[in-house]
Amino acid sequence: MSGLITRRGLLTGISALGAGAALSACGAKTGGDTSKAAGAKADTSGSTVKVGLLNSLSGTMAISEVTVHNALLLAVKEINAAGGVLGKKLEPVSQDGASDWPTFAEKAQALITDSKVVATFGCWTSASRKAVKPVFERNKSLLFYPVQYEGLEQSPYIFYSGATTNQQIVPALDYLKKQGLTKLYLVGSDYVFPRTANKIIKTYAKANGMEVLGEDYAPLGSTEFATIVNKVKGAGADAVFNTLNGDSNVAFFKEYKSAGLTARKLPVLSVSIAEEEVKSIGTQYLEGQLTAWNYYQTTPGAANEKFVAAYQAAYGRNKPTSDPMEAAYISVHLWKAMVEKAGSFDVEKVKAASDGIEFDAPEGKVTVDGATQHVHKTARIGKVTANGLIEEVWNSGGPIKPDPYLKGYDWAADLS
Amino acid sequence: MTVILNQSFTGVSIGAVLLLIALGLTLTFGQMGVINMAHGEFIMAGAYTTYVLQKSIGDAGISLLLALPVAFLVAGSMGALLEWLLIRRLYTRPLDTLLVTWGVSLMLQQLARDIFGAPNVQTRAPDLLTGSVSIAGVTLANSRLFILGFALLCVFGLAATLRTTPLGRRIRAVVQNRDLAEVSGIATGQVDRTTFFIGSGLAGMAGVALTLIGPIGPTTGTNYIVDAFLVVVVGGIGRLRGAVITAFALGLLQSVLEYSTTVSVAKVVVLVGIVAFLQWRPQGLYTVRTRSLV
Numbered sequence: 001m002s003g004l005i006t007r008r009g010l011l012t013g014i015s016a017l018g019a020g021a022a023l024s025a026c027g028a029k030t031g032g033d034t035s036k037a038a039g040a041k042a043d044t045s046g047s048t049v050k051v052g053l054l055n056s057l058s059g060t061m062a063i064s065e066v067t068v069h070n071a072l073l074l075a076v077k078e079i080n081a082a083g084g085v086l087g088k089k090l091e092p093v094s095q096d097g098a099s100d101w102p103t104f105a106e107k108a109q110a111l112i113t114d115s116k117v118v119a120t121f122g123c124w125t126s127a128s129r130k131a132v133k134p135v136f137e138r139n140k141s142l143l144f145y146p147v148q149y150e151g152l153e154q155s156p157y158i159f160y161s162g163a164t165t166n167q168q169i170v171p172a173l174d175y176l177k178k179q180g181l182t183k184l185y186l187v188g189s190d191y192v193f194p195r196t197a198n199k200i201i202k203t204y205a206k207a208n209g210m211e212v213l214g215e216d217y218a219p220l221g222s223t224e225f226a227t228i229v230n231k232v233k234g235a236g237a238d239a240v241f242n243t244l245n246g247d248s249n250v251a252f253f254k255e256y257k258s259a260g261l262t263a264r265k266l267p268v269l270s271v272s273i274a275e276e277e278v279k280s281i282g283t284q285y286l287e288g289q290l291t292a293w294n295y296y297q298t299t300p301g302a303a304n305e306k307f308v309a310a311y312q313a314a315y316g317r318n319k320p321t322s323d324p325m326e327a328a329y330i331s332v333h334l335w336k337a338m339v340e341k342a343g344s345f346d347v348e349k350v351k352a353a354s355d356g357i358e359f360d361a362p363e364g365k366v367t368v369d370g371a372t373q374h375v376h377k378t379a380r381i382g383k384v385t386a387n388g389l390i391e392e393v394w395n396s397g398g399p400i401k402p403d404p405y406l407k408g409y410d411w412a413a414d415l416s
Numbered sequence: 417m418t419v420i421l422n423q424s425f426t427g428v429s430i431g432a433v434l435l436l437i438a439l440g441l442t443l444t445f446g447q448m449g450v451i452n453m454a455h456g457e458f459i460m461a462g463a464y465t466t467y468v469l470q471k472s473i474g475d476a477g478i479s480l481l482l483a484l485p486v487a488f489l490v491a492g493s494m495g496a497l498l499e500w501l502l503i504r505r506l507y508t509r510p511l512d513t514l515l516v517t518w519g520v521s522l523m524l525q526q527l528a529r530d531i532f533g534a535p536n537v538q539t540r541a542p543d544l545l546t547g548s549v550s551i552a553g554v555t556l557a558n559s560r561l562f563i564l565g566f567a568l569l570c571v572f573g574l575a576a577t578l579r580t581t582p583l584g585r586r587i588r589a590v591v592q593n594r595d596l597a598e599v600s601g602i603a604t605g606q607v608d609r610t611t612f613f614i615g616s617g618l619a620g621m622a623g624v625a626l627t628l629i630g631p632i633g634p635t636t637g638t639n640y641i642v643d644a645f646l647v648v649v650v651g652g653i654g655r656l657r658g659a660v661i662t663a664f665a666l667g668l669l670q671s672v673l674e675y676s677t678t679v680s681v682a683k684v685v686v687l688v689g690i691v692a693f694l695q696w697r698p699q700g701l702y703t704v705r706t707r708s709l710v
Contacts, residue, residue, distance in 0.1 A: 058535075062535035062536070063536055211606075216678065217678070217680070219680065221680065222679065223630030223631065224430065224629070224630075226429060226560070227423070227426055228674075228679070230419070230422050230426055230675065231675060232557075247630070250538055251629055251630035253627075254546075255557070257546055257547075258557030258558065259555050260548045269448070280537075280539060282538065284546065310567060
């Protein structure tokens with residue numbers, strides 16, 4: 001029987017399958033039909049207006065993005081309970097980006113063209129944001145992006161409610177330097193955010209007397225980290241800067257602990273692991289490790305107590321809240337405030353009204369910077385505790401003005 | 417020196433994972449010539465079995481040990497069912513098995529998504545397996561040692577079954593000459609189903625082992641299926657010894673390359689190496705002599 005199958009034939013078949021999958025992942029497709037773009041208009045005629053929610057509800061990123069989706073729904077529910085926006089109730093339309101960037105672009109187009117949404121909230125990975133960016137720009141429709149990212153970007157049709165590099169990565173590096181942890185090892189997923197972030201980290205290190213001893217990338221979704229952990233172990237670094245995304249972190253931290261590495265021996269500072277991820281990776285693998293964010297569930301304040309209580313009432317007592325969820329939650333409220341200040345859902349009017357919009361957010365007061373369409377945010381470093389939450393060990397003392405192109409830093413002069 | 421030893425152990429442990437996932441495939445693909453694209457989903461079924469048992473039992477150690485036989489039965493039964501429903505109608509059309517089982521694999525993935533939800537889940541490893549032992553400066557992760565030991569146990573178990581038991585003799589007889597086996601009074605249909613049961617069951621146990629390394633999701637199996645086929649093809653279809661040598665050789669090669677270059681470069685070099693190797697030895701490392709006519 002096996003004579004019928006030639007081994008070479010089989011191998012060709014298998015590699016063709018693999019190549020096909022790789023091609024579609026590379027974004028061979030573009031964001032839908034451009035001819036429809038001109039006619040795409042948000043529909044504000046009825047008693048409700050539609051808002052798009054665009055998150056990965058399946059695939060490797062779902063572990064993180066489902067929580068963001070939940071937080072967005074919570075904000076929409078709160079706004080509706082308080083009477084809606086300009087007298088109109090919000091009708092959320094959810095689309096699943098499925099952890100696949102071309103799919104994100106298609107779904108973004110569908111939200112704008114078919115659902116005629118007034119604004120869209122979502123995306124997590126920078127790759128998905130880069131994939132949808134031209135779609136929103138072409139259709140002159142608004143996207144609110146809730147996750148910390150690598151900076152060096154500014155789109156007239158995107159509002160960024162997560163941290164840019166000077167509100168997260170740069171303060172994290174300052175913190176490590178202050179602790180005397182100057183020899184770094186960089187581990188990241190192989191796509192745009194970690195590569196750009198690491199470029200910034202290397203530039204910072206060179207100018208600040210720090211040393212980068214090694215830099216390794218694993219494909220998104222990869223689960224084999226034995227070699228990378230071996231390399232980290234042998235490098236003689238003081239700390240690991242971790243920009244892995246999604247559930248690769250599970251495999252990485254399992255391997256890290258197996259190799260006998262602990263937070264005390266060689267701390268890992270992660271910029272993409274929040275409370276939800278800590279819980280599903282397992283506290284025993286993460287206790288004592290560092291994270292850099294703008295918000296933790298433990299952040300003090302009445303606004304946060306209200307947010308945590310509302311979230312847990314809606315999604316379960318033991319569900320943690322996290323920074324990207326909080327940034328997603330505030331993005332809907334910020335948009336509402338912009339629309340009300342503008343007195344209109346019109347995209348250009350909303351943008352014009354954005355500067356100086358404030359919101360008493362769970363992380364503390366946030367203010368929209370109209371020039372960059374980013375938000376003033378407080379930087380926070382935290383340590384994972386035994387109960388799976390993150391305890392703040394340092395903060396910047398107040399909101400930091402967003403600087404996506406790091407223009408305020410001499411060392412960053414040749415970055416962009 | 418420590419680095420070299422550490423890295424060699426990593427290579428061996430990657431090899432052990434490859435071996436585990438390819439072992440069942442050496443039976444179903446190697447012995448029976450069925451290109452079973454759903455093999456990866458049997459791995460996934462085994463991984464989810466561990467998850468379900470841990471959810472209901474709680475204790476990580478007991479649930480892991482219990483998961484091994486249960487996953488063998490669960491995945492094995494799925495395999496036997498697949499064989500009875502579809503594959504037995506296709507033994508004369510091996511390439512069609514590829515398409516049919518691929519369809520099945522997509523359906524199983526969707527089923528898993530419906531049952532367990534789209535986001536990936538994790539299991540807790542027993543405390544004993546999260547630590548490591550140090551020998552002469554080399555850190556050996558307990559979970560990896562467990563996987564290595566378990567893979568070898570499976571290999572010896574399978575080899576012994578094929579070589580010494582009546583069932584093993586019947587399997588070999590059917591593989592070498594189905595018609596002659598049939599006239600000798602062997603119920604070939606039943607042997608096929610049993611072979612498939614064992615092959616799929618082995619995939620299920622591989623799935624249990626994989627929960628020690630990474631997350632479990634509907635596409636867990638897909639991540640490993642290509643590697644599994646590579647091991648079987650390079651090893652020589654149907655040869656246990658070939659699969660063992662290939663798995664460890666690929667594991668070592670992969671880890672050495674990953675160490676000296678990057679993960680992506682290592683993957684490319686390994687694939688190019690395999691293609692070159694098959695140009696030189698299209699039949700793989702070892703070949704099975706068969707008297708069958710087709």
